[in-house]
Amino acid sequence: MTPEAAWANAMKFENRADPYPFFDQLRRTPVARVAEKTYVVTGYRELMTLAHDPRISSDSSRSPLTPDPGDDGAQSIIRSDPPGHDRARRQVMRHFGPPHSPDVIPDMEPTIVRLCNDLLDKAKASGKSRIDVVDDFAYPVPVAVICTILGVPVEDEPSFHGWIFDLLAGQDLGPDAATAEGQARVEKGQVSSVALDQYLTGLIEGFVREPGEGLLSKLLHDDGPDGPMSPDEAVANALLLLFAGHDSTVNTISNCVMTLLRNPGSFDLLGRRPELIPGAIEEVQRLQSAVQFFPSRSATDDIEIAGTTIPAGSAVHLVYSAANRDPAQFSHPNRFNPKRTDNEHFGWGSGIHTCLGGPLARLEVNLALETFVRRVKNPHLVVDPPPYRQSQIFRGPRHLLIDFDRISD
Amino acid sequence: MNTATLIADAVSTFKSEGRIVIVGASLAGLRAAEALRDEGFDGQLTIIGDERHQPYDRPPLSKQVLKGWVPADHTELPQMRELDADWRLGVAAVGLDRVNMEVHLADGDKVPFGRMLIATGTRARQWFNPKEAALEGVFTLRTRDDAARLQAALMAGPGRVLIVGSGFIGSEMASVCRELGLAVTVAERADAPLVGALGGVIGEIAAEMQRDHGVDLRSGISVEALEGAPEGSSSGHVRRARLSDGTVLDVDVVVASLGSIRNIEWLEGAGLATGFWGVACDAGCRAFDINGVVTDNIFVAGDIARAPHVLYNYEFLSLEHWDNAVLGAAVAARNMVRLETDRVPHLPLPSFWSGQFGVNIKGVGVCSFGDEIVITQGSTKERRFAAAYGRDGRIVGAVTFNHGKWLEYYGAMIERSAPFPPPPPGYDRPADMTPVPARFPDPRVPTGTPDVVLTGHDPTERGAEFRPRKER
Numbered sequence: 001m002t003p004e005a006a007w008a009n010a011m012k013f014e015n016r017a018d019p020y021p022f023f024d025q026l027r028r029t030p031v032a033r034v035a036e037k038t039y040v041v042t043g044y045r046e047l048m049t050l051a052h053d054p055r056i057s058s059d060s061s062r063s064p065l066t067p068d069p070g071d072d073g074a075q076s077i078i079r080s081d082p083p084g085h086d087r088a089r090r091q092v093m094r095h096f097g098p099p100h101s102p103d104v105i106p107d108m109e110p111t112i113v114r115l116c117n118d119l120l121d122k123a124k125a126s127g128k129s130r131i132d133v134v135d136d137f138a139y140p141v142p143v144a145v146i147c148t149i150l151g152v153p154v155e156d157e158p159s160f161h162g163w164i165f166d167l168l169a170g171q172d173l174g175p176d177a178a179t180a181e182g183q184a185r186v187e188k189g190q191v192s193s194v195a196l197d198q199y200l201t202g203l204i205e206g207f208v209r210e211p212g213e214g215l216l217s218k219l220l221h222d223d224g225p226d227g228p229m230s231p232d233e234a235v236a237n238a239l240l241l242l243f244a245g246h247d248s249t250v251n252t253i254s255n256c257v258m259t260l261l262r263n264p265g266s267f268d269l270l271g272r273r274p275e276l277i278p279g280a281i282e283e284v285q286r287l288q289s290a291v292q293f294f295p296s297r298s299a300t301d302d303i304e305i306a307g308t309t310i311p312a313g314s315a316v317h318l319v320y321s322a323a324n325r326d327p328a329q330f331s332h333p334n335r336f337n338p339k340r341t342d343n344e345h346f347g348w349g350s351g352i353h354t355c356l357g358g359p360l361a362r363l364e365v366n367l368a369l370e371t372f373v374r375r376v377k378n379p380h381l382v383v384d385p386p387p388y389r390q391s392q393i394f395r396g397p398r399h400l401l402i403d404f405d406r407i408s409d
Numbered sequence: 410m411n412t413a414t415l416i417a418d419a420v421s422t423f424k425s426e427g428r429i430v431i432v433g434a435s436l437a438g439l440r441a442a443e444a445l446r447d448e449g450f451d452g453q454l455t456i457i458g459d460e461r462h463q464p465y466d467r468p469p470l471s472k473q474v475l476k477g478w479v480p481a482d483h484t485e486l487p488q489m490r491e492l493d494a495d496w497r498l499g500v501a502a503v504g505l506d507r508v509n510m511e512v513h514l515a516d517g518d519k520v521p522f523g524r525m526l527i528a529t530g531t532r533a534r535q536w537f538n539p540k541e542a543a544l545e546g547v548f549t550l551r552t553r554d555d556a557a558r559l560q561a562a563l564m565a566g567p568g569r570v571l572i573v574g575s576g577f578i579g580s581e582m583a584s585v586c587r588e589l590g591l592a593v594t595v596a597e598r599a600d601a602p603l604v605g606a607l608g609g610v611i612g613e614i615a616a617e618m619q620r621d622h623g624v625d626l627r628s629g630i631s632v633e634a635l636e637g638a639p640e641g642s643s644s645g646h647v648r649r650a651r652l653s654d655g656t657v658l659d660v661d662v663v664v665a666s667l668g669s670i671r672n673i674e675w676l677e678g679a680g681l682a683t684g685f686w687g688v689a690c691d692a693g694c695r696a697f698d699i700n701g702v703v704t705d706n707i708f709v710a711g712d713i714a715r716a717p718h719v720l721y722n723y724e725f726l727s728l729e730h731w732d733n734a735v736l737g738a739a740v741a742a743r744n745m746v747r748l749e750t751d752r753v754p755h756l757p758l759p760s761f762w763s764g765q766f767g768v769n770i771k772g773v774g775v776c777s778f779g780d781e782i783v784i785t786q787g788s789t790k791e792r793r794f795a796a797a798y799g800r801d802g803r804i805v806g807a808v809t810f811n812h813g814k815w816l817e818y819y820g821a822m823i824e825r826s827a828p829f830p831p832p833p834p835g836y837d838r839p840a841d842m843t844p845v846p847a848r849f850p851d852p853r854v855p856t857g858t859p860d861v862v863l864t865g866h867d868p869t870e871r872g873a874e875f876r877p878r879k880e881r
Contacts, residue, residue: 052818054786054834062835082786082837086793300835352814 001025007034011174011392017385019292019392020334023322031308037064038315039308040293042322044329044346046306051318051351055303057081058353060296065315074232076240078353079296089356091226092237095218096149097359104215105360108145112364115141116371124407130382133400137372138253139246142364146245149360150238151214152203160199164243166192169390173295176390185390200238204231215241241357248290249361251396253368255288256281258400260373261381263336270338271373280338281365285347287336289321292395294353320346321395379404416748423523424746427452430512430520432502432675433528434458436466436486437711437734441526443489444742454494455520457512461499462553464488468731470556471581472764476588477564481557502529505679510706523706524745527676527688527696528738530712531669531729536573541635546647547663550578559664563589567661570594571650573632575602577763577770579666580615584765587622594625594658596632596650599850606761607772607808609848610782611796614789614810618766630654635663669729671713686727687713692754694741708745710737710755719756720826721778721805730761758820762813768792771813774806774823782847783830784839787812794839795819798847799829 001009003026009015010022023042026032030043031050041047050056057063060079077088094100119140123131131137143161147154170189176182207217208231216238219229229237260267260280270277295317303310310316324345325333348355355361382401389398429445431438434456442456458464465484473479497514504513511519533549536542546567548559563570563586570586572579575597586593595602601612602619619626631653637645650658673683681704682689682697688709689697694716696707709716711734717723740755763770779798785807787794795815798806803826807819822831830844 048817049821052815052821054815054818054836055832057835059836081835083788083791083793301832351817354814 003029003032003034003040007032007040008175011176013172013174013176013388013390016388016390016392016395019321019395020325023319023325026319027322027326029308030306031310033308033314037311037313038317039299039310040317040319040322042319042326043306044323044326047318047320047323047346048350049305050303050316051346051349051353053303055299055301056297056316057300058085058296059298062300063296063298063315064313065295074230074236076233076236077356078240078244078294082352085352087226088229088233088237089352091219091222091224091229092215092241092356094222094224094226095215096356100224104149105363108149108360109363109367111148112141112145112367113371115144116368117375120371120375120407129405130401130403133257133402134250134254134397135399138250138257138368138400141253141368142246142249142361145360145364146242149214150216150241150245151207151212152216152238152242156199160196160242163192163196163199164247167196168247168394171393172390173392196239197235200235200242204234204238244355245357245360247394248396249357249364251290251394252281252285252288252361252365254397254400255290256284256365256369257372257379257402258381258384258386258397259284259287259336261379261402262384266336266338267373267379270369274370274373276338277366277369277373278362279340279343281362281369282343282345282347283336283338283340286324286330286340286343286345287334288395289324289345289347290394290396291347291349291355292321292393293317293319294349294393318346320349375408376402377405377408420746420748423452424449425451427523428455428521429453429745430455430457430522430525431528432457432512432525433530433672433711433713434460434464434496434498435528435530435711435734436464436731437528437530437738438526439464439486439488439738440735441528441710441738441742442492442494444739445746446490446492448743448746450742450746452523454492455497455522456492456494457497457500457502457514457520459499459501459515460552460554463496463498465553467551470553471550471578472585474556475560475563475582475585477560481553481560484553502675505676505681505707507679507681507704507707525707526738526741526745527707527709527713528711528734529672529675530734531671534665534667534670536635536663536665536667538634541647542665544635544637544647544663545645546661547635547665549665549667550582551669559662562662563591567591569658569660570662570664571596571632571658571660572664572666574598574666574668575615575619575626575628576605576666576668577603577761577765579664580619580765581763582664582666583619583624584622587624587766592625594627594660595619596630596652597626597628598631600628602626602628604848604850605777607776608779608782608798609850610845611808612848614792618768618792622766627652627654627656632663669712671727673713681707686725687715689725690714690716692716692718692756693744693752694737694755695744708741710734710741716755718775720758720823721775724778726759726775728757728759730759732760733757758824760816760820768810769813770808770810771816772806772808773816773820774798774804776806776808776847777849778805779829779847780849781829781844783842783844785831785842786815786834786837787839788837789839797822797829797831799844802829803827804829804831 006022006025010019027042030046059081166188170186211217211221222228297316299310299314301312327333348358379402386397386400464486466486474481501515503515511521533551569592572595575595580602583595602615604612634651636649671687676683680699690709694708696704696709712729715725715727718726737755744752760773776798779800781799784796793811795809795812804822
């Protein structure tokens with residue numbers, strides 16, 4: 001199989017549940033050209049090298065791939081380069097983590113635990129022995145938490161939930177985008193994108209006029225060393241933080257439950273030894289990588305690596321999920337081993353764009369999984385593989401039905 | 410029974426019944442002990458340390474401990490596993506008898522060994538005048554007890570602190586003093602802080618950082634005398650310092666931060682390749698004897714080890730870095746209980762860090778091996794940048810100020826001896842990307858001793874150092 005074909009297959013919706021065999025094919029050429037001006041990186045060492053190479057830009061306006069519609073203005077952190085990137089990241093971190101705001105994340109713990117328990121109480125009260133882990137458990141927790149942290153009214157969730165769903169479904173990087181249905185998804189995505197942008201612009205304008213609770217308002221009124229963030233930039237980052245602040249966490253919680261139930265004995269193992277949960281989560285993140293790659297990067301110069309020369313101006317996809325199964329780095333890479341040591345995977349990225357929300361996501365996934373493992377008795381997957389969402393980038397189950405014996409208190 | 414079986418039997422017998430002695434109960438000693446047990450060594454394990462404390466971590470002493478965030482006695486190193494070791498703490502090793510294979514202790518005891526590890530590290534170089542050094546308020550910083558005493562003195566609200574020497578530790582202490590709101594003078598014999606480790610170009614930036622934070626930095630100056638309470642007195646509490654430019658400073662606390670001295674004195678007469686820079690060993694941590702012949706049973710790890718490094722023309726490197734102790738100890742431990750064909754080398758890519766004046770400084774490689782430097786990313790004015798060091802057209806080291814996430818890139822280039830200067834980045838380019846002389850002082854000039862030193866090809870080359878060192 002040529003790299004072109006392997007990549008096209010990996011991007012096809014029908015292969016969403018298991019793109020990994022195609023990544024294995026691709027990895028025979030760890031840095032491979034897969035289309036006009038497009039290179040993908042699937043080897044661990046090569047990805048590590050390029051994730052830290054200052055000749056790889058994350059500024060999507062420099063990428064030959066069509067930027068998102070309406071992307072001509074201010075860029076979010078993930079789509080920008082230093083020094084602007086560093087400054088914006090500092091501005092956000094000031095209100096999100098140490099040293100300036102050490103309590104924001106830990107203070108969420110009681111809320112997260114209560115939310116997780118409320119959801120399981122609700123499932124228990126329904127009297128049913130089946131839930132959809134995605135809709136009934138994984139989704140509601142992170143979305144409520146990120147709304148609180150950012151200061152986004154949680155009652156607006158039904159609106160932005162739909163917009164974000166359509167937006168993602170419309171960003172198809174694979175061959176399915178060319179179909180009539182794919183075109184329809186693209187159009188719907190564009191409409192939703194505009195709606196979401198208008199919504200967030202309104203929210204930011206409101207905070208400009210009248211400061212409120214939460215990180216977004218603080219960004220606009222910051223008296224820190226880097227000053228306040230401009231409203232345009234705040235809108236771009238609000239979209240990033242709102243979306244990235246929950247979507248990948250939802251997928252990771254679902255991926256954790258799915259992986260535990262796929263591997264006999266592991267659910268019970270974590271029940272008996274909850275101290276293994278943090279390591280098990282990292283192992284799931286290695287295997288299922290909630291962000292498989294992020295298509296903003298391009299080469300600013302000719303870069304020679306692993307026998308390939310990436311010409312200046314080419315898009316470069318660092319495929320975290322593929323590198324996370326590189327047998328040269330991980331023994332038995334397809335095997336779920338919750339006790340794996342030296343598990344330095346790319347599930348949270350690497351380099352200056354390393355997941356900013358990682359500490360919050362880790363807390364949420366840990367508490368959700370702890371609660372789930374403790375209370376849900378004898379769960380089983382109803383359908384495996386489950387149905388997947390459209391996106392190749394933010395890959396995760398659309399639904400994850402499980403049957404169980406009971407839910408304890 | 411053939412030879413291979415005999416040897417295998419001997420190894421397995423040693424692993425179950427042998428005796429290993431580790432001299433030095435700090436980071437390297439502890440990690441070596443753990444690695445030995447991980448390797449399946451079930452024999453008798455003795456750990457000897459001159460301090461009475463369980464192994465503790467030193468990097469926080471000049472930072473979090475001095476600042477008062479963490480008490481000095483809360484720095485114990487986590488122990489990764491059960492060791493089942495015989496700890497001989499608070500008693501120094503005073504001799505090594507290689508013929509009878511015994512370590513001699515200060516209390517007269519003799520501890521026999523089959524194999525032993527030298528991990529006695531370094532100690533702080535004391536103030537050159539013993540009378541002045543004995544004045545109250547004169548400190549050095551190396552141990553946990555030093556840190557506790559100095560911290561208490563800083564908390565007492567001294568009028569002015571004088572720090573003599575501005576390597577990493579001296580600079581970190583100056584930074585803490587400013588954070589505590591204390592007036593502080595730094596006296597440095599060289600032209601700027603950090604020049605031993607990072608050269609004059611970076612030293613100038615470090616000097617600006619100090620001055621911007623209100624440090625009274627006096628470079629090119631040495632401190633000639635410390636005086637006690639009555640004028641000219643050499644007893645009681647330190648009150649004045651006389652500088653080489655004739656200035657007299659009123660001071661209440663003086664910290665001598667003059668680098669370190671390797672703890673080799675106890676090895677006098679053992680016939681090992683010991684000297685100013687430590688104990689020479691091969692890349693597998695086996696000690697050389699005085700003739701440069703490798704020994705079979707004596708291993709070396711941590712600050713006191715100096716070994717040839719493939720990346721740096723096989724010159725002998727002494728590395729006073731935290732991870733060198735951890736990684737070197739693990740390699741030494743493995744090689745102590747393995748046969749020749751299973752031995753592994755300790756070939757670290759040196760790495761180091763420091764925190765001072767709100768800036769996170771991190772580096773890789775051996776910067777002082779370079780003779781040129783180029784600022785490669787960011788802005789030195791804003792104190793967020795990366796710089797690479799080169800020699801003979803290849804990159805040998807790199808340092809970052811608030812730019813640590815890029816180190817991986819430089820480390821990978823150093824490992825492959827990539828060309829110097831490195832290619833320009835795609836963004837955030839410094840105004841000037843021309844390589845310039847890095848301006849390292851001649852190592853023989855008496856200035857702050859860098860944390861990394863290249864000590865020459867041949868361990869007997871500096872034969873003049875082969876005399877018992879007397880404290881000045």
